[in-house]
Amino acid sequence: MNDISLAMTFVLVLLAMYLSYKDKIGLEKEIIIGSIRAVVQLTAIGFVLTYVFDWDNSIVTTVILLAMVYNASTVSAKRGKGIEHIQKISFTALLAGLIATLGILLLCGAVTYQPSQVIPISGMVVGNSMIAAGLVFNHLKENFERRREEVEIKLCLGASAKESSASIIRQTIKNSMQPSIDSMKTLGIVQLPGMMTGLILAGLPPAAAIKYQIMVAFMLVGAVAVTTFMASYWAYKSFFTELEQLRQS
């Protein structure tokens, strides 16, 4: 694809703006800002990655991964506003998901610790884990508010904070992992995901592209599982005092 062809695809953004304007949806400004940000951010990261890939330094790569995790954790932590230590929980849960999956991929020899391999893979892992962690925090907040009476009744019977929250935690983990599992179920039938599409467009035979995509699917579900379990089992504690009393909302 040449630059002129790429520029012409901007027509699609104009179409979206026209539809928004016609139906008075009011998203025109958001669409244009979003498009400009996407172009600027992707261009900048394109230059940065070219430089980083050429440099091939594991310390720099690690710093980039940590920055990626930190930024993602800040975004998911916003979903859990009001939960104590939310930034720490969010960062640690995302980092644990990344270390677990990247560690296994490295041990299996599926990837090597080179920026050109671990940075794109980590981007996918952290992005998906970030969405899952956001769902965890949202779900916990909503359920500790809605099911307050149930939790207090269990506490009254002598249940610990963990015992009284068990059904909320289980439901939270299930709901937060469900989108990743659904997405894995429909791979190849409903969607040809980004990585596979990219490899095919870059000229790799589909048979080779699916191998990477299978690895990515396993990796994402593993990372999301580690993140949601850690975030749920850590964050629920913030809803209780040291005396195992449910905090006032």
Place this chain on the structure above:
Amino acid sequence: MVLLEASDIRLKFQSKTILDGLSFSIYAGDFVGVLGSSGSGKTSLFRILNLLQSATSGSVSYLGKDTLSYPPTQLRKRIGYVFQKPYLFGSTVEDNLTYPYQLLKRKPDFEEIANYLAKANLPEDILTKKTTEFSGGEQQRIALIRSLLIKPNILLLDEFTASLDEENTLIIEQLILDEHKKQSLSILFISHNLAQAKRLAKQIMYLDKGKITFYGSNDEYFAQKELQK
């Protein structure tokens, strides 16, 4: 034997005083009716006794030891609390009536459950039924059995028959009286129903604007009320 002793309990919420220096003792075998107008602090007092919330100042001791020195889970098993609105969790009655055994780390004793169901005038086959199928009165009976299965020494009942008909009220009262006599369960109950308080309570505690204005025997309280007429 003093089971529970409250010393100068105070509770403030923002700038409002909810409880204003409550001190009293509950002895083994007491059956205390806690009376007072709405907003007088009765429910807040129960929540503090069960450690569901902390007092701003003052202390509560159970069997001579500060309640804060017990693990909260252990204390709450000794001081049970039944809410005004019966709330059943899980999907079936069995989920609710086997839960106490889970907490006590014991296998469910279905014979004991059946005994309680019989006493509460509930058929044994309700165990497999959905919690949503029951009337308020039946739900309150199930919630009460759930608390009794923990075998507390003290039971706090917050307007436990407030929204029930006469038939359900009498069934629940009888169940509580049986437990009080046979298991020497000490009971504190909040009620707005003077006839019920007169019928059940041995002692009356009257709260007004967060203060105890009367704490004495049932006879004494109702004699004073007669004189005031």
